[in-house]
Amino acid sequence: GQSSRDVEQQEILLQGCGNRFTLHELGKPITSANYPDPYFNRERCSFYIHAPIGQTVLVKFEEFHLEDHPSCCYDSLSIFDGNTTSTQLIKLCGNNLPAVVKSTQSSLRFEFKSDASTSYSGFKFRFYFCRNSSCCKVLTVTNNDNVTSPNYPQKYPNNQYCQYYLIAPSVWTRLRLRFTFFDVERFST
Secondary structure, eight states, X not given: OOOHHHHHHHHOSEEETTEEEOGGGTTOOEEOTTTTSOOOTTOEEEEEEEOOTTOEEEEEEEEEEOOOOTTOOSSEEEEEESSSSSSEEEEEOSSSOOOOEEOSSXXXXXXXXXXXXXXXXXXXXXXXXXXXXXXXXXXXXXXTOOOOOTTTTSOOOSSOOXXXXXXXXXXXXXXXXXXXXXXOOOOOO
């Protein structure tokens, strides 16, 4: 059975900034306040994403536009590994789409701040949970993309658990999977 802590972790994944997200909303986009309109000036906002025990968090940004500065001292989104601010993974600003962010623990902490002047559309991202962060990928699929197992075309390593989240480029696009090669170990009882 699940302990009450496990149930609590699964029911309240992301809380803060006036929002609360639950497990059935996994993959739902998370945005800055007022998105896609400009975020508010003088905003301070912290929130967390908690994965189920034994899993990590992967974040894929879809849009990103904050006030730019070489040291991100005006407006910024800081992402920390875990529940505290002791391990900063990245501090973001500007309008370059950030790379995928992966936690090493079961949670990520986000801190957004804006100054008193210029504001832009902010950010939009989706989060995913991974059992093995070294073998967890989020791919926006375009025409004829290939998805392969680790080490392909050589043999994949033993004891792998890989997760692939495939995303269509638009809501009107259907994905079609075609296996050109499939060779796995047979299961025997």
